Amino acid sequence: MIDFGFDKIALIGAVALVVIGPERLPRVARTVGHLIGKAQRYVSDVKAEVNRSIELEELKKMKGEFEDAARNVERSVNNEIHQTSADLDRAWNELNVDDSAASGSHSDVDLRPMPQYRHPKKNWRLKRGATPQWYKQRNGVRVKAQSGAARVARFRPPQVRG
Structure with a gap:
């Protein structure tokens, strides 16, 4: 921004006093002050808007990073679950194969599924x-x-x- 020292401001004031005159100088100075104040408010509003847009961009970037991290965690958890279930299935199949080999035939092994839970059909509200x-x-x-x-x-x- 423009750097005004005390000597430059004094020089401008002296020239304005000679050119404008002592009668109109206070009104001109007040008008110039209002205009400078408006310009400063406009500049501060523009700065605030730029800062908000920068923060918004940073928040969007951070949101994208969090979503990517959440997707990666979900993917890794799903992979672990699938791997664990595959290991359990493999172990279960090996256990069944070992049991059937030990018994000698499949007719001795009871492979019926476990019974499912049945609701007792009572009216609990009564x-x-x-x-x-x-x-x-x-x-x-x-x-x-x-x-x-x-x-x-x-x-x-x-x-x-009575």
Whole structure:
């Protein structure tokens, strides 16, 4: 940027005082100050926008690097899983081959699959009490929900008319 020393500013002020005159110099100086302030704000806005765009580019680059790293980790984990499952299958097959060779024939080896889990088909939302329903009905045990007003009306003593 332009480097103004004290001597250059004093020279410019003296020339402006002679050319413009002492009456209009304060108004011109105020206008020049406003224009310089606007220019500085514009330059700072441009700098901020450039910095934001640079940071955005850096963030995009960093995002791409993280995505690449995540893909590499996922790929390596999948490779390890496939390799481990292949090793387990190979070991399982070798175990079955060793067992069948030791028994002498395949008819002695039980190769049925393991039974699958079956849900017991109970309705877990229903509360199952240990007391039978007939006993509850005979002894007057409440089996249905009843509102407070209905309960009061049920147990209210009979009114005597007189």
